[in-house]
Amino acid sequence: MKKKIFIVSFIFFILILLVFFYLLIIERNPTELPSNLLNKNVPKFEADSLIKKEKFISSEEFGNEIVLVNFFATWCRPCLEEHNYIKRFSNEEKIRIIGINYKDNKKAAINWLNKLGNPYSNIPIDKDGRVAIEWGVYGIPETFVINSNGIIKYKHIGPITEKVYKKINLLIEKIE
């Protein structure tokens, strides 16, 4: 009886070690959370646009083609670092990108984009952060890939790096 208990507990011990080993060798970021919105519809929202007179209405902007959504702000340093990649998505890959301007100052945002280049086809303003909450965003920058049916297929937290840039391009090719 005692021997059985002992063998079972020992097996548990080995199993737990194996789980830890597995978690260590796969590529994971312990601070990152999988998006709960994956494979769900884009959240419905309306907002003022930074660059257009008409309001930004989500039902009009999604569901037609593949779109990237990028949450950004002028006060966010990593956003500055990844801006070139966002521009490359727009210029080289010809993907439509929507930039959601998070808790920012209108004038500063316009100046920022004028200086660095504007890769966004439209820019809804998220003044109080409510839109970000709808998207399950908890820090910026965050970038989402939306397919032509308006379904969220991928989310990246943090600035786009070379690796992530390639990954997203591959993903977009796959979805098409």
Next chain:
Amino acid sequence: MAPYLGNISLWLSLFFAISQFFVSKKNKKSKFITISVIGLLISSLISFFLLMYSHVVSDFSVLNVFQNSHTTKPLLYKVSGTWGNHEGSMLLWILVLTIFNYFIFKLYNEKNSIFISKTLETQAFITAGFILFTVLTSNPFEIISPTQADGLGFNPILQDPALAIHPPLLYIGYVGFSAAFSISIATLALENNEKIPWHSYMKPFVVAAWTFLTIGIAFGAVWAYYELGWGGWWFWDPVENASFMPWLLGTALLHSLITVEKKKSLQSWVLLLAILAFLLSVVGTFLVRSGILTSVHTFALDPSRGIYILAFTAILGGYSLILFGLKSKKYLNNSYFSFFSKEGSILINNILMVVVCSSVFLGTIYPLLVEAFTNNKISVGEPYYNTTVVPIMIPAILIMGIGPILSWGKEDKSKTFKKIFPSVLLTTIITLFIFLFYQSYSLIGVVGIVLAFWIISNNLLMIFKKNRNCSTSMIISHLGVGLLILGITGSSVWQIEKITKMQIKDQTKIEKYTIVFEKIDEIKGANYVALQGNFLVYDEEKNVITKLKPQNRFYPITNNFTTEASIHTNLLRDLYIVLGDGNLKDGWVVKFYYNPLVVWIWIGALVIFFGGIISINNNLNKLRTLT
């Protein structure tokens, strides 16, 4: 020069550890083993102090110093910065390992050379394992080139005296359990050791480890309380749990060793506990340093470190548990004892400690299990532990009151009532008095106060008893636990919080105090600038009790903002103020806490520590009479 010598010394210590492993197989106290033990100790001391020297002189050619230090850091924190990072803290681990290794070596006498040699062999394996880990994945003496002019600084909230001493105390705890582990392995692995008093060798190490782990955890908690600014001191953070689990098993081990000593029962259980306590320390090391989860405490992420420690855990755990499975039979002792006896209460204590430890372990690793199997992330926070751990502690504490006064064999139930009646009466009177006076009722509050005074009265009465069958150190430590429970209950149940916006010259009331916002100052510190609020606290008679000065600091080197709470403490309560956001025009957000009885948490921990020190002393004396 220093880092090169330090590195050489570190490799030298690895050499000595490996040589100790092989030489100890000769089973006698030879010259070679003496050289290995002393060489190990000295080389590890040298490498530790050379790293400290590099920090103190701000030698930024050393990567470790560059990453964690800055010329403007005060001297005390340059010193403690030596172990305030992953690589440096490994040197501290190793140093404490070599010191305990030396203490094991000192146990040699004519009769036990085979036993002590086996113990030293195991200890050498553990030490070599940690040194190898350090030189392969975490060498603090790595050089960077070109040398930078200044360092990356240090996290300002870690620049604190309590936090400076927290790691050394904790490591004495973790490492002390390694000695108990090695003794357990030697006991199991060797035949013909009926005459070896292995439990007498184990006890001083266990008491020392447990005592320092207790005070180490307490310093961490007291730092969290006054530094982090929300009046809390324990968050069930995975790394905190990693220190709590060995503490729980250590408590169990401490008590069951007494049973082994007096009654020769529970021997195989004690041997297993000694193995598990240290294994949990190593698993704790794994959780903190592997990057498998994040917490305020974890060091930088590096999977290769994790894989090494995991492999090391597997080897240590696999070997020790299989050895236990095969060899523990001969220590099984099926003597009967009633549960209504001292042994019985110790066994119940042990079971409860293991149940709590299992629940804490489950809560800590469960998110990892869910992630591995479902690719989903969940979190297990304070509410879980409050639901599962706290209720189990209640019977444990009740038994703690009554256990010491029971006799060793079967307790005569007719006499028990007479024995506990005074403390039951005292507890009831004090509890009623408190609730009539304060007129605040809450179930958990009542339970907490009853438990606290149950322990306090039992132990106070025992001090005055003439012939007691328990030690002074036990009475003191148990008394400390009672005070600790008092503090925990008061500060959790009856905490009052007030958040309000104040302009200069405004006043507010909390409990019976009136607090006036006098002015805002700009303060310049050694490596920070701060905005300081000045608050005058008046009591009911309009006398000034104190001036509280909370600060909001900015450290330009690391670009950190911190808040420094201002606290006024007395035996009955803490008055705690945090300054929030604001400006001269709109006023400031100010947060007030009235924390009853908080100071008793720290006093209780100190009293427990004091009792532990007396016990270490007693156990060492007992050991001397043996050898």
Next chain:
Amino acid sequence: MITKKIFITFIFISQLLLSNSYSVEPDEILQNPKQELRARDISKNIRCMVCQNQSIDESNAPLAKDLRILIRNQIKDGKNDEEIYKFLTDRYGDFILLKPAFKLNTLALWLLPFIFVLVGIFIVFFHNKKSKKI
């Protein structure tokens, strides 16, 4: 390489802590004390995603403040606790709950401690019975 990753992560996170707000602020507090108590209780169970081990009730982070205000607005709109929790977990996942939900994947988590206690009691009686025989 790894240091760069850590550096970027640090900057990323520190952006969020840039604006200083100090947990529940006076202007957030609801007029109705019962509603305010509900808001505090719910907030204490919601993890601050950008902090280490804090609830949004305690945290200084701007996101925590946004969520506190959102919860209070939903309470004022008449939503009950389940609806508010569902709103948050729909967007942030179960991770945002400090008290793990009682679901299929947390069954073991909630039941095992209870089973541990039962096993403990069982061992106690089993040992007693066995050694009484001897």
